[in-house]
Amino acid sequence: MPELPEVQTVVAELQEARLLGRRITDVKIRWQKIVATPQVDKFRRDLTGQTLADFTRRGKFIMIKLQSGKWLLIHLRMTGQLLILPANRPVTKHEHVILRFDDRRTLRYHDPRKFGRLYLVDEPEQIISNLGWEPLDRAFTLKAFSAKLSRFKRQIKPLLLDQTFIAGLGNIYVDEALFEAYLHPLRSANSLKPPEIAALHRAIRRVLRKGIQNRGTSLGNGKANFASINRRRGRNQESLKVFQRQGQACPRCGTVIRRIAVGQRSTHFCPHCQRQNR
């Protein structure tokens, strides 16, 4: 669930939490598979004593720079959340990794489905080198996007979900961007005409920026859905035009929004605004 705007919101809140300069005094790992690399013993040893130096984001990865030069990368996958709590707060069921700091606070990785992963590495490139563009970066130009799109025959939706093509988009923002750009999710990438490509480029950036402004999309009751630090909810769900709105009227034309499966993912679109042909 956490996509670029949600991860960006978490990173912003980490920055606001005055954790920089704090030293990690203890590392508890309650579910070993959450630690992707290195081996849990080494992970615990290497992380203990480290001081937090910076928080950034790349794609859907939270990147925590440590004073030693090492990096702690966190991927929340579908249901990961971070909590900052006093050390004496009892540990709850889904808290799988707990970092304790020298100010008696803790950073806790919480994840009911246990799909998320933590990586402790010397070079972040080891993990993120295969990621595609940052869509809000200057390097993501219309010209470059256009040139690369034409090289793929794939359906546009699975291509936009491919993190090695463009990093940070997930099911929600892809559906919203395709709606914004009037494009059917099954169109093949190399069939898009220049005006359509320009519309898609603009739409991707627009829906992501709005998602960030709204501090992310928090669907449902928040339990297994996105929330930023300490369960803070976003409000971008109020701005969604098609995602999970099947059966309701398209906000632009009133046609009933449909849901289909594309590449094993539920896909929401307006059959009138987003026509398949041409």
Added chain:
DNA sequence: GTCTATGTTTGCGG
């Protein structure tokens, strides 16, 4: 009991 889920990776077959 059934079905679904917003992410990513891997392996298979065409």
Added chain:
DNA sequence: TCCGCAAACATAGA
């Protein structure tokens, strides 16, 4: 090589 598909991860909620 490209591409679509299915499964795996593991659990909660409807």
